[in-house]
Amino acid sequence: MIRWSQTLLNTLREAPQDAEIVSHKLLIRAGMMRKLGGGLYTYLPLGMRALRKIEAIVREEMERAGAQETLFPILQPAELWRQTGRWDSMGPGMFRVRDRKEAWYVLAPTAEEAFTALAKSEIASYRQLPRTIYQMQDKFRDEIRPRFGLIRGKEFIMKDAYSFDADDAGADRSYRAMYEAYERIFARVGLAAKPVEADTGDIGGNFSHEFMVYAASGEDGILDCPACGYAANQERAERAPAPVPYRAEAGEPERVATPGQHTCEEVARFLGRPIDQIVKSLVLLVGGKPVMALVPGDRELSETKLRRLFGGAKVEEADAETVARLAGPVGSIGPVGLGDLPVYADRALEGAADVVVGANAEGFHLAHVSLARDARVTAYEDLATVRAGDLCPKCGKPLEIRRGTEVGQCFKLGTKYSAAMGATYLDEQGAAKPIVMGCYGIGVSRTLQAIVEQSNDKDGIVWPAAVAPCQVALLILDPDVPEVVAQAEALGAALEARGIDVFVDDRPERPGVKFKDADLIGLPIRVVAGAKGLAKGGFEIRRRTERDSAVVPPAEAAQAIASLLEQSL
Numbered sequence: 001m002i003r004w005s006q007t008l009l010n011t012l013r014e015a016p017q018d019a020e021i022v023s024h025k026l027l028i029r030a031g032m033m034r035k036l037g038g039g040l041y042t043y044l045p046l047g048m049r050a051l052r053k054i055e056a057i058v059r060e061e062m063e064r065a066g067a068q069e070t071l072f073p074i075l076q077p078a079e080l081w082r083q084t085g086r087w088d089s090m091g092p093g094m095f096r097v098r099d100r101k102e103a104w105y106v107l108a109p110t111a112e113e114a115f116t117a118l119a120k121s122e123i124a125s126y127r128q129l130p131r132t133i134y135q136m137q138d139k140f141r142d143e144i145r146p147r148f149g150l151i152r153g154k155e156f157i158m159k160d161a162y163s164f165d166a167d168d169a170g171a172d173r174s175y176r177a178m179y180e181a182y183e184r185i186f187a188r189v190g191l192a193a194k195p196v197e198a199d200t201g202d203i204g205g206n207f208s209h210e211f212m213v214y215a216a217s218g219e220d221g222i223l224d225c226p227a228c229g230y231a232a233n234q235e236r237a238e239r240a241p242a243p244v245p246y247r248a249e250a251g252e253p254e255r256v257a258t259p260g261q262h263t264c265e266e267v268a269r270f271l272g273r274p275i276d277q278i279v280k281s282l283v284l285l286v287g288g289k290p291v292m293a294l295v296p297g298d299r300e301l302s303e304t305k306l307r308r309l310f311g312g313a314k315v316e317e318a319d320a321e322t323v324a325r326l327a328g329p330v331g332s333i334g335p336v337g338l339g340d341l342p343v344y345a346d347r348a349l350e351g352a353a354d355v356v357v358g359a360n361a362e363g364f365h366l367a368h369v370s371l372a373r374d375a376r377v378t379a380y381e382d383l384a385t386v387r388a389g390d391l392c393p394k395c396g397k398p399l400e401i402r403r404g405t406e407v408g409q410c411f412k413l414g415t416k417y418s419a420a421m422g423a424t425y426l427d428e429q430g431a432a433k434p435i436v437m438g439c440y441g442i443g444v445s446r447t448l449q450a451i452v453e454q455s456n457d458k459d460g461i462v463w464p465a466a467v468a469p470c471q472v473a474l475l476i477l478d479p480d481v482p483e484v485v486a487q488a489e490a491l492g493a494a495l496e497a498r499g500i501d502v503f504v505d506d507r508p509e510r511p512g513v514k515f516k517d518a519d520l521i522g523l524p525i526r527v528v529a530g531a532k533g534l535a536k537g538g539f540e541i542r543r544r545t546e547r548d549s550a551v552v553p554p555a556e557a558a559q560a561i562a563s564l565l566e567q568s569l
Ligand code: ATP
Pocket: 110, 141, 143, 150, 151, 152, 153, 154, 155, 156, 157, 158, 406, 407, 408, 409, 441, 442, 443, 444, 445, 446, 447
């Protein structure tokens, strides 16, 4: 039993100024955590208990899926990160520190390098594959905008797992096992998390799923098909090809004056044309080499899709000088009459005729352009961002856009890290092959807060029973009446004997204060022990989610509480 009178716990009436979302406010107000600095939080005793319960579930499911726990140093030699090029590519988001000998280290933001180094030293033969290992540990990221409490911290707790396989088929099986473990983990902690197709970002690799919790405060956009369940991060979502209904071939390209008109909107309005008949042309540097990309005038180019098309190469906008040299003045460029500049067009432009493009001269556009006839398009690819109302690539029904927060991500890495670091094994024929890898992260601390974001009401937190700091709040209304205290203590002991954890509010406070705090802290079952109630027949028992209590005689109370909990687990 945990007693309030012995616990470092203060509830607050007001949330701090910087708490923007309900879960952040409630975790602070309920005394579960406190801020130490920007993006840095201390878990207080009750918050810590919820965190430990989540961790226990994650561990159980990792072990069930065949993964074994390890623990790596947080402080990692820069040399490891240089081997994969991430010392440079991670940029300012990675914390770097020096020791007294001026040797550089990383405060790990993730741990592919360290795990791959271990695989390199320990795995020699196909007989040692597959293996999946994980750790649960603090990670550090110098986020541009740490905010929303535990949702985006500078320091946070991540469970990161890494799988090592002999071949692609094996890696797919390992991926599947982790993916299924994630589904079980989020279901068990009481969180509705939806797997969505995702980009592989800085981590790299072949394919990926993010587990998203839909929430208005989410920082990711997700295209979601309510009809068939397809869902993908906006960065990577596809759509059923919907070619713009272009008019048939219409004469030769015609140079038209468009003085001062630069954006597609301006040109469309000026020429009296629908905006999707204007083609947006952009010059970008992909892996340092210039390319032109074309999308319909009402669309944005997805740099993520372009990067993926080029195998993960870095994509940057070209500066005005480069654009002018290769095409024309920014705001008036187009794909007609270019030199060797490769042109990649969005699929919706395939067959586009009678469109308007920049004439590569200030103040002019070309009308009646047929891309096939007048431009040299290297390839038509999926390059444009998808938006609500576009058609689902799987079933053709309209997509919706949702906001979400990522609580976990699975990556199929392939041999990106093993090849870079020389982590090979000998196959049955004795040939050295790079190990095929996957990596799998869960934001454990973020999950804690996401649960609260999804599970609360106007009075406070509503903890799912599996992760509540304690399962029962036992409110002693008359802590100075020995008979009441004795009955409450006896019930507490009986509950603990059944493996139910109990938080006792034994403060000398008014009942109203205790009720308010119990709602704010949000334990699944509230039990009231008062002199009046006990004289009338027993404890008053109710779920956090119910308004009315049942009066249960002391002899039956433990059983009644146990069955209530069983129903909610
Ligand atoms: P995000 O897109 O939200 O920044 P990420 O894709 O960069 O996250 P991963 O590298 O996939 O994050 O890390 C694995 C998990 O760690 C994420 O799914 C998320 O739950 C958690 N996580 C990442 N960054 C943070 C952070 N700054 N604070 C808390 N949790 C985080």
